Amino acid sequence: MSEIVLRADGVGKRFGGFTALSGVNLEVRAGERLGLIGPNGSGKSTFTNCLAGAFPSHDGGFTFKGQKLAGLKSHERARRGLARTFQLPRPFRGLSVFENIRVPLAYAGRHEATEERAMECLEAVELAGKAQRMPKELTQVELRRLELARATALKPELLIADEAMAGLSHAEVDQILALLFRLNAGGTTIIMIEHVMRAVTEFSQRLAVLVAGKKVADGDPRTVLSMPEVEEAYLGR
Numbered sequence: 111m112s113e114i115v116l117r118a119d120g121v122g123k124r125f126g127g128f129t130a131l132s133g134v135n136l137e138v139r140a141g142e143r144l145g146l147i148g149p150n151g152s153g154k155s156t157f158t159n160c161l162a163g164a165f166p167s168h169d170g171g172f173t174f175k176g177q178k179l180a181g182l183k184s185h186e187r188a189r190r191g192l193a194r195t196f197q198l199p200r201p202f203r204g205l206s207v208f209e210n211i212r213v214p215l216a217y218a219g220r221h222e223a224t225e226e227r228a229m230e231c232l233e234a235v236e237l238a239g240k241a242q243r244m245p246k247e248l249t250q251v252e253l254r255r256l257e258l259a260r261a262t263a264l265k266p267e268l269l270i271a272d273e274a275m276a277g278l279s280h281a282e283v284d285q286i287l288a289l290l291f292r293l294n295a296g297g298t299t300i301i302m303i304e305h306v307m308r309a310v311t312e313f314s315q316r317l318a319v320l321v322a323g324k325k326v327a328d329g330d331p332r333t334v335l336s337m338p339e340v341e342e343a344y345l346g347r
């Protein structure tokens with residue numbers, strides 16, 4: 111079995127008096143494809159934000175590649191190999207597709223040829239042909255592909271894909287799935303947060319389920335999805 115790349119230990123987060131996450135433990139192994147699911151408002155994005163360093167957790171913490179992440183800012187976590195996509199893609203609207211990838215690479219201070227790496231990233235998401243276009247000229251699925259290129263430009267070891275497929279057609283979901291499978295085959299560990307159940311079940315080797323900020327299940331997807339508490343909470347049966 112491969113080594114544990116990420117460990118969450120008792121992660122908790124409150125917003126004022128509201129507890130959004132409570133005592134969440136999770137282990138992810140190198141190269142794994144994990145689906146993190148749960149109903150709206152169950153804490154999936156809050157978990158991602160705590161992990162990525164967008165805001166601090168109140169309790170517990172994360173260990174990534176054997177090192178604690180507490181106190182590290184988002185960009186420091188990114189440099190250590192942790193990447194995430196945003197539910198709503200946030201391209202730099204005033205920059206071309208190419209510059210959207212090149213600029214963050216240059217900012218990250220990579221000494222490798224950033225122009226070549228930027229082009230390689232666009233090729234990987236099949237956007238090389240649109241390198242000189244502006245984000246507003248892209249379709250929804252192309253924006254999601256650009257978001258994936260941005261997130262993976264620094265060759266992360268772990269990618270959290272937060273609802274990368276919301277609102278896409280069946281065929282477009284397949285495009286994103288194929289990209290994520292390809293990234294994983296190249297060695298990237300992936301946590302998929304998704305409401306498109308077909309995609310989650312096709313992709314995930316394991317499922318973890320959050321309900322009201324607590325992890326209620328974690329295991330083989332078929333077993334997890336047939337658990338009565340998961341069916342009741344998640345599928346509303």
Ligand SMILES: Nc1ncnc2c1ncn2[C@@H]1O[C@H](COP(=O)(O)OP(=O)(O)OP(=O)(O)O)[C@@H](O)[C@H]1O
Pocket residue numbers: 125130148149150151152153154155156157
């Ligand atoms: N910045 C914030 N301030 C106050 N409450 C917040 C904040 N961010 C999230 N919450 C609350 O925390 C809870 C968990 O939200 P979160 O976005 O993590 O859920 P989610 O599982 O990602 O939902 P969805 O599937 O709809 O994206 C929700 O009740 C939400 O309203």
